[in-house]
Amino acid sequence: MEKYQKYGINPLLISIATEQAVERIPSRPTNIMLPGKYPKLVFKHIKTVNREFPENIFRLTCKQCNKSGDYDLGTVVVPLHNEPVNKVEKFQALGYFRCKHCNSAGEWELSARAQTMLAGKMALAATKNTTSERSTDVIFGEALIDNGFAPRWGSEAEEYFLHKLADTPDDAYLWNRLGNAYYRGKRPELAVVAHEQALLKDMGQVESLFSLGQILYDCGELETAASSLRQAIAFSHQYGHLTAYNLRELIVGALTTLLAIYTHSNSSIDMLPKPDELAMAHFAKNEIASTSSLDFEIDTTRRETLYPLAEVYLGTRREELLPEERTMRTNSSKVAWPAATKINKQKPPKKSKNKKKK
Numbered sequence: 001m002e003k004y005q006k007y008g009i010n011p012l013l014i015s016i017a018t019e020q021a022v023e024r025i026p027s028r029p030t031n032i033m034l035p036g037k038y039p040k041l042v043f044k045h046i047k048t049v050n051r052e053f054p055e056n057i058f059r060l061t062c063k064q065c066n067k068s069g070d071y072d073l074g075t076v077v078v079p080l081h082n083e084p085v086n087k088v089e090k091f092q093a094l095g096y097f098r099c100k101h102c103n104s105a106g107e108w109e110l111s112a113r114a115q116t117m118l119a120g121k122m123a124l125a126a127t128k129n130t131t132s133e134r135s136t137d138v139i140f141g142e143a144l145i146d147n148g149f150a151p152r153w154g155s156e157a158e159e160y161f162l163h164k165l166a167d168t169p170d171d172a173y174l175w176n177r178l179g180n181a182y183y184r185g186k187r188p189e190l191a192v193v194a195h196e197q198a199l200l201k202d203m204g205q206v207e208s209l210f211s212l213g214q215i216l217y218d219c220g221e222l223e224t225a226a227s228s229l230r231q232a233i234a235f236s237h238q239y240g241h242l243t244a245y246n247l248r249e250l251i252v253g254a255l256t257t258l259l260a261i262y263t264h265s266n267s268s269i270d271m272l273p274k275p276d277e278l279a280m281a282h283f284a285k286n287e288i289a290s291t292s293s294l295d296f297e298i299d300t301t302r303r304e305t306l307y308p309l310a311e312v313y314l315g316t317r318r319e320e321l322l323p324e325e326r327t328m329r330t331n332s333s334k335v336a337w338p339a340a341t342k343i344n345k346q347k348p349p350k351k352s353k354n355k356k357k358k
């Protein structure tokens with residue numbers, strides 16, 4: 001009676017996310033059962049969202065049910081310091097997949113032919129030296145979780161996080177990292193389940209806001225993507241899991257996408273966090289007031305022109321940047337804004353054209 005199922009889902013994910021005993025979840029859940037607002041929408045756009053990831057389809061045999069099928073290993077990671085002979089044995093596959101027949105995951109056997117093909121891909125990747133021609137199907141190194149655990153398959157990374165989440169289901173950061181593992185595993189519809197959970201536990205989970213925004217942008221959901229990205233920026237000043245430098249990169253990334261949305265929507269979707277969004281993120285009142293008078297010259301072809309703007313949103317976290325690495329010059333805590341006007345449409349509330357509803 002079981003139908004062949006291309007995209008397997010772990011019942012434990014639904015169990016933990018919906019707080020139901022795993023025995024009450026079907027052993028082969030389908031997309032309809034995924035909790036959250038966006039999984040079905042994202043699934044429709046799975047090809048677009050995954051376009052940057054390589055496709056590495058190989059025939060594997062499930063050791064549980066002994067049936068074979070073709071599975072997408074996604075990015076294959078090969079250790080650098082092993083004898084070439086062992087490389088096929090030691091690789092990691094970041095793709096997330098489960099047995100199409102029995103829905104188990106993690107115990108696989110590669111056919112001899114698949115091993116030969118994989119070894120061929122590895123050898124080819126090793127001959128490419130410059131970054132421009134380096135293949136992304138196979139990368140060299142090690143994909144580690146928490147500096148120690150090297151999951152063999154995407155499903156092992158999932159297992160690692162689900163195991164922890166079973167004990168601490170309210171840990172938003174763990175949900176975020178599970179979301180990242182699904183995303184790299186080419187399963188964005190599962191990634192958004194995890195990111196939505198992260199945000200239910202902590203509305204200021206900046207990395208999940210950012211990832212959700214980027215995925216929704218890929219799906220063409222410009223309004224919701226922009227709202228998520230603006231919130232990521234607004235909450236960044238109080239986010240403890242990233243260094244100030246990495247936070248600045250994240251904000252610049254969010255601003256880049258927001259700028260694209262702003263342009264694409266003929267300026268109808270706001271680029272910068274609105275005063276109420278900043279207030280919700282506990283942005284200090286004096287800082288909110290100063291953002292309403294932001295004026296920047298932004299050259300869309302030069303990412304570094306977004307740095308001064310990003311640093312405004314770092315709030316007090318910008319003090320963690322070395323003075324010589326800040327683009328914003330501070331003078332007795334007064335900010336010297338670059339002059340000129342181009343991008344800012346976040347007028348003070350009274351003049352806001354956002355008030356106008358169609």
Ligand SMILES: [Zn+2]
Nearest residue numbers: 062065099102
């Ligand atoms: Zn199986």
